[in-house]
Amino acid sequence: MNASNILILIVGYFILLFAISYITGKNDSNSIFFSAGKNAPWYIVAFGMVGASLSGVTFISVPGWIESSQFSYLQVVFGYFFGYLIVSQVLLPVYYKLNLTSIYEYLNFRFGTVAHKTGAFYFFVSRLLGASFRLFLVSIVLQQFVFDQWNIPFPVTVTISVILIWIYTYRGGIKTIVWTDTLQTFFMILAVFISIFELLNNLNWSFIEFLKSEEFSNYNTVFFTDNIMERHHFLKSFIGGMFVTICMTGLDQDMMQKNLTCKSLKDAQKNMFVFSIVLVIVTYFFMILGSLLFIFKNKNEILMPLMNGQPKTDLLFPEIALNGELGILLSITFILGLIAAAYSSADSALTSLTTSFCIDFIDIKNKKASIQKSIRKKVHVLMSITLILIIILFKYVLSSNIIDSLLTVASYTYGPLLGLFAFGLYTNYSLREKYIYAVVILAPILTYILSISPTLYAYNLDLNIIECTQEKWLCAKSFALSNFYQFGYELLPINGLITFVGLYLSRNKG
Secondary structure, eight states: OOHHHHHHHHHHHHHHHHHHHHHHTSSOOHHHHHHGGGOBOHHHHHHHHHHHHHHHIIIIIHHHHHHHHTTTHHHHHHHHHHHHHHIIIIIHHHHHHHTOSSTTHHHHHHTOHHHHHHHHHHHHHHHHHHHHHHHHHHHHHHHHHTGGGGTOOHHHHHHHHHHHHHHHHTTTTHHHHHHHHHHHHHHHHHHHHHHHHHHHHHTTOOHHHHHHSHHHHTTOOOOOOSOTTSTTOHHHHHHHHHHHHIIIIITOHHHHHHHTTBSSHHHHHHHHHHHHHHHHHHHHHHHHHHHHHHHHHHHTTOOOOEETTEEOGGGHHHHHHHHSSSOHHHHHHHHHHHHHHHHHHHHHHHHHHHHHIIIIISOGGGSOHHHHHHHHHHHHHHHHHHHHHHHHHHHHHOOSOHHHHHHHHHHHHSHHHHHHHHHHHHOOOOBOGGGHHHHHHHHHHHHHHHHTHHHHHHHTSOGGGSOOOSOHHHHHHHHHHHHSOOOOTTHHHHHHHHHHHHHHHTBOOO
16 A cells, blocks of 8 residues: 555545544533533543543554464453453442542542642653543654654654644644544444454354464463563562553543533443443454454565564554555554544543643643633643644653553552552641652652662672673673563552551651
8 A cells, every 4th residue: 555545545534633632622612622511421431431441552562472472362352341440349439429520529528739730741642642542652653654754754754643633633622632533433343343254264163163273372372470570470560560551540540531421320330331341342352353364474584574673563553554464444444543542542632631621730720711712722722732742752762662661661650659648648748848759759769679689699609600791781681581580560569568667658647
């Protein structure tokens, strides 16, 4: 599929989004932008949240991760499911009871201004990085398969992507996103199933024959329970996944803003339950797709695509879909699915960042009513520019698989949020505000030191006896990977626990 045809598809897709934006954004009040008037149907929110949770990272990065990790990511997804149940039963009732617009207002209610600003700050950093990860992944695909052919620089590609998001969200905000996410989720799921169908057809397999094949058995190991020292051990992945969901959904303004558009707590809880079941099923099919891609690659001796001269597994799906011989239908649905996956999370991220900045940092509710809308629109532009700059930076600093990078970063940025909310919900203590900053800064630092402690220990050993031609730190890291306990996604609850203990020690004792 050539670059011109891809561009035509992209333009057509955005015309459709702009039409939805025009219909839903006729009332561009701040109330509609921030909370959709709290009148969104729960089933529409639930279906749309599937796409927002999966995003471009899942669409491309999960299939590209299968060769190195098998189906181990499903262990994390099972943890997600139980995390969603906790969010629906523990956090949603609190948010609805307090009638919150930004969920970090709870920290103000519970502890005061410093805790409020601190929680909002960590969300802000987390969501900026998370949204940038997702948009970066899609931007490099569009760059490699479309814009490079016209010699358009990567920064221009990124700028165009973010401007398009800004155009269809700047009026209707979360109300527009609730409906555009539904369309985007549909295209994403359609693309996955058509991709699976086309690959199976090319490999002359029925779906059942594929599941029974020896080739599939080389990729489909789900549970890793042999060695607790390994990073992908089941307990570490499951517990980590559960806390990732509690934090990246339940303590995240982006995801909770959609839940808070529902008419009632009961509707929001139904939305969360249905959404969590669908998400597990859809993610499993993404991994099915990943195994098929690698089987197809090996049988047809396809070379792994390169980025900056290095093999990039995240680009395998687009390489096969756009440059293979599997037909125009796969190419079309891949592009639609890719764009849908990217923008279903990025648009809501931009809206939630705008919401959080307006409410948590500049207290827009207490500004003059005549200028509130103008302030919101200026902040929306500022958030767009910030996203552009971070995505461009990622091109030069990221080297690992995107979804692994995303979950690793979450371990450090969401831990303080977990500790703050847990301390608020499960203790009756107040806090001495002057110590809060110290606690939430030290907790991620201590977590990072803990994560590299096996390598630090190995570094201090006599590594001369180890056959290694690399520099000493890399030798130590390699030795630690093979011989010591490896921290994985359980770093997030550990980070939260360190924060909790620090807050307990800094509590008011009177």
